[in-house]
Amino acid sequence: MPSQPLLDVRSLVEPDRVHRRAYSDPEIFDLEIKHIFEKTWIYAGHETQVPKPGDYWQFQIGRQPMVMVRGNGDAVHVLFNRCPHRGVQVCGSRHGSGGDALTCPYHSWRFHYDGSLESVPLESGYRDTRFDRDNPDFQMKRAARVQRYRGFVFASLDPKGPDLLEWLGDARMAFDDICDRSPVGRVEVVPNCFRVVQRSNWKFFMENQLDAVHPSVTHMSTGYAAADVERKLKRETGSQPLHYHYLSAFATSFDQWDQLETAGYPYGHTLLGGYMGLRPTDADTLEHERVLAAAYGEAKKEEILGRNIHHVLIYPSISVQSPLQQLRAIRPISHDRTMSEIWHFRLVGAPEAIYRRSLWYYNLVNSPSTMINADDLENWQRGQFGLNSNGGDWVSFHRDYGRDRDANGELHSTNGCSELPMRAQFRAWLKYLTETE
Amino acid sequence: MAEPTSVAAATALQTHHEVSQFLFQQSNLLDGKQWQAWIDLFADDGLYWMPPGPEYTTWDGVPSIFIEDRDLMTVRMKRVTHPNAWSQQAEWGTSHVVSNVTIDGTDAQSGDLLVRSRFHMLEVRRDDVRHFAGSYQHRLRRIDGGFRIVLQRVDMVNAQAAFEYVLQVWV
Numbered sequence: 001m002p003s004q005p006l007l008d009v010r011s012l013v014e015p016d017r018v019h020r021r022a023y024s025d026p027e028i029f030d031l032e033i034k035h036i037f038e039k040t041w042i043y044a045g046h047e048t049q050v051p052k053p054g055d056y057w058q059f060q061i062g063r064q065p066m067v068m069v070r071g072n073g074d075a076v077h078v079l080f081n082r083c084p085h086r087g088v089q090v091c092g093s094r095h096g097s098g099g100d101a102l103t104c105p106y107h108s109w110r111f112h113y114d115g116s117l118e119s120v121p122l123e124s125g126y127r128d129t130r131f132d133r134d135n136p137d138f139q140m141k142r143a144a145r146v147q148r149y150r151g152f153v154f155a156s157l158d159p160k161g162p163d164l165l166e167w168l169g170d171a172r173m174a175f176d177d178i179c180d181r182s183p184v185g186r187v188e189v190v191p192n193c194f195r196v197v198q199r200s201n202w203k204f205f206m207e208n209q210l211d212a213v214h215p216s217v218t219h220m221s222t223g224y225a226a227a228d229v230e231r232k233l234k235r236e237t238g239s240q241p242l243h244y245h246y247l248s249a250f251a252t253s254f255d256q257w258d259q260l261e262t263a264g265y266p267y268g269h270t271l272l273g274g275y276m277g278l279r280p281t282d283a284d285t286l287e288h289e290r291v292l293a294a295a296y297g298e299a300k301k302e303e304i305l306g307r308n309i310h311h312v313l314i315y316p317s318i319s320v321q322s323p324l325q326q327l328r329a330i331r332p333i334s335h336d337r338t339m340s341e342i343w344h345f346r347l348v349g350a351p352e353a354i355y356r357r358s359l360w361y362y363n364l365v366n367s368p369s370t371m372i373n374a375d376d377l378e379n380w381q382r383g384q385f386g387l388n389s390n391g392g393d394w395v396s397f398h399r400d401y402g403r404d405r406d407a408n409g410e411l412h413s414t415n416g417c418s419e420l421p422m423r424a425q426f427r428a429w430l431k432y433l434t435e436t437e
Numbered sequence: 438m439a440e441p442t443s444v445a446a447a448t449a450l451q452t453h454h455e456v457s458q459f460l461f462q463q464s465n466l467l468d469g470k471q472w473q474a475w476i477d478l479f480a481d482d483g484l485y486w487m488p489p490g491p492e493y494t495t496w497d498g499v500p501s502i503f504i505e506d507r508d509l510m511t512v513r514m515k516r517v518t519h520p521n522a523w524s525q526q527a528e529w530g531t532s533h534v535v536s537n538v539t540i541d542g543t544d545a546q547s548g549d550l551l552v553r554s555r556f557h558m559l560e561v562r563r564d565d566v567r568h569f570a571g572s573y574q575h576r577l578r579r580i581d582g583g584f585r586i587v588l589q590r591v592d593m594v595n596a597q598a599a600f601e602y603v604l605q606v607w608v
Binding site for chain 1 (some may be wrong): 487489490498499500501502503504508509511512513514515516517519520521522523524525526527597598599600601602603604605
């Protein structure tokens with residue numbers, strides 16, 4: 001067998017373009033799993049998914065089957081979902097409660113919520129053997145690091161590397177923005193996770209979230225359809241429900257999208273700034289503003305609501321749309337398949353109407369019946385189709401190249417339609433794949 | 438004295454037949470992509486609802502896979518028939534089978550018929566086959582000698598499974 005030539009990933013990324021193999025090569029995907037997903041901070045879930053001791057929720061880090069478990073009190077643990085005895089998956093439902101102890105269904109080895117061994121049956125049979133309950137080999141293995149920021153739980157399988165807060169950097173504003181909109185500074189998960197498989201490389205999703213040129217093209221049909229009915233309702237009833245605007249806004253002109261701002265932070269996190277008319281002056285919004293002013297004072301309220309965020313992408317696993325309290329996590333399956341997990345949050349203490357209007361966004365834009373992502377997933381699948389082909393080698397990220405402002409490692413652009421977010425993501429991608437130790 | 442019983446039985450049979458035909462027609466319109474005719478099966482205040490799981494008792498204030506009145510159905514119809522609905526460029530079709538039609542009774546207040554049935558739907562899109570199945574619960578109102586849908590609740594056994602791609606139209 002001739003051996004494969006050694007891959008030099010450096011040759012795949014240029015400042016303004018990227019080689020198609022970054023999307024189409026299973027070998028590159030293996031490197032991404034190893035050096036990005038199974039190394040850096042990956043979103044586990046929100047602490048309110050597991051409110052009671054023993055509650056668990058399964059998720060993936062790279063190819064590893066993990067489970068987030070509520071311990072006693074405030075503790076949240078992240079474990080490999082694997083019994084050290086014979087390797088059997090301990091937690092069998094997508095989510096549930098482990099009861100008094102996480103119990104393996106095969107031979108009833110039992111584990112504390114932090115993965116340490118509680119008991120094994122017939123323990124006398126282990127006398128004078130190498131079995132040792134204090135040895136990690138006889139415990140459910142823990143993720144190397146687990147840290148939380150404002151209730152959002154991240155885990156890393158690498159004991160080294162920056163702390164979560166340092167790693168998030170300015171991108172932590174995604175969580176500040178979502179939480180500060182609650183008068184008590186907290187959000188609570190809505191306990192439903194929609195899951196949709198994208199037939200495309202995970203980076204299509206990451207790039208698309210901050211691509212302000214695509215909406216008016218990709219989503220033209222829905223934008224026009226919603227605007228039609230919106231006009232009819234206005235004519236007949238004199239008012240337009242906000243959720244029609246959520247759909248019709250996708251057909252906003254290039255010019256308007258270009259007025260947004262983009263930023264790229266270290267580690268690949270990226271921002272699209274903009275508001276999509278989400279600070280209207282209806283009674284519900286004004287009531288929300290009153291509640292926030294009462295909790296924080298007028299100046300702080302203005303600071304909170306004046307934040308200019310459309311999407312924040314926490315590379316490589318989540319996209320946060322803080323003004324609508326939505327979060328999408330992605331779990332790559334293979335170089336051409338990606339699982340997305342879609343969540344909605346409630347602002348604790350905020351008026352019910354604020355929750356309800358963002359619920360419309362969850363149902364119409366982010367549910368499996370989405371009238372928006374239907375065309376996104378179609379386009380990404382077609383993109384994967386093209387990048388698997390020999391019809392050309394390069395993916396172009398030239399728009400507004402050379403006009404990014406670099407300030408202490410942060411890239412900024414005042415053009416919403418700039419391809420800065422893609423360039424910033426690949427700058428981080430290359431760093432992850434080349435600085436491997 | 439047997440006569441009233443047989444009359445009641447004949448009425449029940451007749452109603453069951455009418456309801457079944459109506460449900461079959463509902464699925465035929467979906468398979469035939471006759472979107473406006475399908476929307477017109479709904480009462481003015483009619484709703485199409487697909488909850489995320491069988492334990493949901495209301496759509497009010499909780500997530501739904503679909504919760505649409507006639508206006509939102511119209512948005513969906515206008516989307517899929519727009520020439521730039523890119524995802525519609527892929528050839529696709531569905532085939533429903535509706536069965537196990539059971540009339541549970543009549544709502545004491547509204548007089549709506551309460552009907553349960555089950556469905557299987559196979560979808561082919563490009564070269565991919567997807568299979569959806571579950572139950573329908575219908576509230577049907579008698580209007581002008583026919584039925585109109587007040588509520589079509591669709592509980593898919595697939596509801597919490599990962600979706601390979603999305604649902605572009607109603608099931």
